[in-house]
Amino acid sequence: MPLNDNEVLVLDVPAVEEARKTAAAQWGLDPKEVVVKVIEEEKSFFGLLGRKLRVEVRPMAPLVLLRGRNLLEKMLVMMDLSVIPEITEEGRLNLSGQDAGIIIGKYGETLKSLEFIVNLMARNVDEGEKIHLDSDGYRQRRELSLQRVALAAARKAVRKGKPTYLEPMTSWERRIIHMTLKEQLDVETRSVGETPSRKVVVWPVRPGSSPRPSRGR
Numbered sequence: 001m002p003l004n005d006n007e008v009l010v011l012d013v014p015a016v017e018e019a020r021k022t023a024a025a026q027w028g029l030d031p032k033e034v035v036v037k038v039i040e041e042e043k044s045f046f047g048l049l050g051r052k053l054r055v056e057v058r059p060m061a062p063l064v065l066l067r068g069r070n071l072l073e074k075m076l077v078m079m080d081l082s083v084i085p086e087i088t089e090e091g092r093l094n095l096s097g098q099d100a101g102i103i104i105g106k107y108g109e110t111l112k113s114l115e116f117i118v119n120l121m122a123r124n125v126d127e128g129e130k131i132h133l134d135s136d137g138y139r140q141r142r143e144l145s146l147q148r149v150a151l152a153a154a155r156k157a158v159r160k161g162k163p164t165y166l167e168p169m170t171s172w173e174r175r176i177i178h179m180t181l182k183e184q185l186d187v188e189t190r191s192v193g194e195t196p197s198r199k200v201v202v203w204p205v206r207p208g209s210s211p212r213p214s215r216g217r
Helices: 016-027 063-078 100-104 106-122 138-160 171-181
Strands: 009-013 034-043 051-059 084-087 093-096 187-192 199-204
Touching (some): 016 051, 063 084, 063 093, 063 106, 093 100, 100 106, 106 138, 106 171, 138 187, 138 199, 171 187
Antiparallel strands (some): 009 051, 034 051, 084 093
């Protein structure tokens, strides 16, 4: 997740620390999360009036991730959970620690709910980037599991010649099912029902028949 243009400031200050504190206050960060680079130094006549620095200031990571991490740290303390949020190279917030299993919850529901709350609280209205949470690779393991479920459901639907109904899933999980089977010509997928019981149905497609209309994810 790259930095946005509004996440870089150019300031004229007498000292680097002042720039760090000014930017941190403006962004709602800890000063240690701010990086300062001196781009120009102007010294006054005989040094009588001190010096002035022109500096470039930027957060050490995208603002939305830093805000999300700081928010999560406070929430986890309030929840009395031994979990540490860290920013990954892929631009996610990874939660690891003794109580990581509690954060994941059944089928990842707790993790998804926490992700929703953090996005509501950490993002500004004009920020398009979304915060994604993970816990020690849970999402990748779940995605691989869902891909296996999708392929098995497709084989079953084709073999029996009738639709296969999967268990209720979150929107993210349903999307994985749809994307896994998107290129298969012998089946098609639709999401049916209402949340939280919304599920994916896998239909067999006979050669030469027209596809059923999509009903969303």
